Amino acid sequence: MEFFHLLRQSPRPLAFGALHSFGSAFGQTFLIALFVPFISQSLGISETGFANIYAGITIASACALPFVGRMIDRIDMLRYSLLVMVFLAIGCFVTSGAENIYVLIAGLFILRFGGQGLMSHVSMTSIARYFDRSRGRALAIAAFGFPMAEAIMPALFLGLIAALGWRTAFIGAGIVILGVMLPLACWLVRGNARFRAVPADDTTAQKTAETSAKSQHNSPTDDTAPANKTSPHPRLFKSVYIWLTIPMLAGQPLVLTALFFHQAIIASQKSIDLGWFAAGFTLFAITSVIGAFGSGPLIDKFGARRLFPWHLLPLMAGVGVLTVAETGQMIPVYMALAGFTTGSATTLRTAIVPDLVPISEIGSVRSSLTAIMVLASSAGPPIYGWLFAAQVALPTILLATVIGMAVATLLSWLAERPGFYQPPHIRPVSQS
DSSP states (O other): OHHHHHHHHSHHHHHHHHHHHHHGGGGSHHHHHHHHHHHHHHHTOOHHHHHHHHHHHHHHHHHHHHHHHGGGGTSOHHHHHHHHHHHHHHHHHHHHTOOSHHHHHHHHHHHIIIIIIIIHHHHHHHHHHHOSTTHHHHHHHHHTHHHHHHHHHHHHHHHHHHHHOHHHHHHHHHHHIIIIIHHHHHHHHTTOHHHHSOGGGOHHHHHHHHHHHHHHHSSOOOTTSOOOSSSSOTTGGGOHHHHHHHHHHHHHHHHHHHHHHTHHHHHHHHTOOTHHHHHHHHHHHHHHHHHHHHHHHHHHHHOHHHHGGGTTHHHHHHHHHHHHOOSGGGHHHHHHHHHHHHHHHHHHHHHTHHHHSOGGGHHHHHHHHHHHHHHHHHHHHHHHHHHHHTTOOHHHHHHHHHHHHHHHHHHHHHHTSTTTOOOTTSOOOOOO
């Protein structure tokens, strides 16, 4: 009922967030992967070579995100959104016309950076900035665009590729972005001055931040420290708190990307049919939605920082199940538990940012932390691949994974202990 009340109260801002999370699919791996065989055949690139190019592009996108992502704190939200959509559409058109590897690299970079990076950034940052007491629920609703795209886009684009070819499918994607999504974004928030406003110049947003600091944290925050205008939030990374929290941020993307990437090896070593893993993705998607919507009200009630240290626990349990699994029937249990962590992480990682910094710095900080998570996801497959190549036993790898996540959980919990370490510009969590 609380979700329906929120939807009735603020339908357009929430739809704006969901639109951008849905639109991020044009740069997400699950959609681009459908084009790989056709692009490889057309341009004469091996799939291994394509994978190496793709990894490099993903790393480059992560490195660029803090610099471009922080501009969202200084530009009208709708204007920023429209620029991102035009950029993403250009990526579709460039990729569709790629006749050599250099144009392909340029097109794929724009897709990854504009889709996975900036569209997701607009979705989560705009909602985190606009909503206060209902931030957790609002983020869960906006994030629903991610599983919606995962459910709809693959079948749709497979049909388009089969009927019209991969180049025409990319052209169609660009036309949809410019002809449907861009006008819809304008219609949703054009008249909402508070949603669009630059935080530093928005009195309402400042009052909301001050009220939140007093009522939820019982402590002032040092909002007067000067922000660095040339680099992505270096002040944040001087904080011991953040360095204790980074393993928690990186844990889920590193582990799950690696385990999903190497699931064929895992299935082979356990003598389990790979079909069990494929079937488990349906359950993974369902529990991801449950995790996101379940964590939203808890965030609003207890606060993101109270919940954040514990969100890896379902994934730890899931990897534990995978460690001891001897039959395929155990795989859906592992996938379901992994889904709970993935869903809750989607809302928690954004909801925690306004608890750490002023409203006017949400975009800058979130883009920097997101870059860390993208780099972690890029590092996962090669790290685990090296372990498999070194013939480290699978149970040893999985047990080490559980221990690593347990250490990350402990560090994140320690960071919240009273008196352990609270830098002046990070709001101390309420202990009441």
